[in-house]
Amino acid sequence: MRADGTVVCERCSLADSPVARMRGLLGRDGLEQGEGLLLRPASSIHTFFMRFPIDAVFLDRDFAVLGIEDGIAPWRAASQRGAKAVLELPAGESSRRGLAVGDRLTLAA
Template sequence: MKLINSTRGTVIAQDLIKAHSFWSRFKGLMLKRDMPHDAALHLRPCSSIHTFFMKFSIDVIYIDEQNVVVGIEKHLEPGKIGGRFKSARSVIELPAGTLRDLSTGDTVAFAEKNQAI
């Protein structure tokens, strides 16, 4: 799947991986060596994260039930606890430095890879 900023009509990530089960959320990015520059991990349900046992920094998008961005963290380093955003219902983790053209209040969408934006 692709992750799209539907407010601005831009692609955020070409390869979105879903982590929607308990075990896939639990494992997340722990112990991974890195993350491809065009990848993202969608954790749902999820309202907060940590980077314990991670080996690289990440950018984080917190979204509500309507996929509106309610929080953003850039360059969250390994061994840290992410922010707490009251209305967040899911979280998207991306390689550090990925988020350039995204703001709180933007809406994100999930699309099949071959689907046009």
């Protein structure tokens, strides 16, 4: 959720163990609108062996957006210096939700 109350990811899973981060979205056929995966800790991601593009939102330790990579195709990698977490969203979702560098996100159950 953004500081203004805008929900960024309604159904977001957490990958906070080495095995969960390694598995990531592998084996999935896609992400539905409103789905996402938060990888923590992480400063980089890859889409090797994935079947679909994703958006990657790089976050600092306070969940402020440091950078956004839109539509990362399969077999690519992306990173952001200083990132402590990465939110993976369906391709185009970061634009649809109006995410921008500097936005601060919060986790809500």
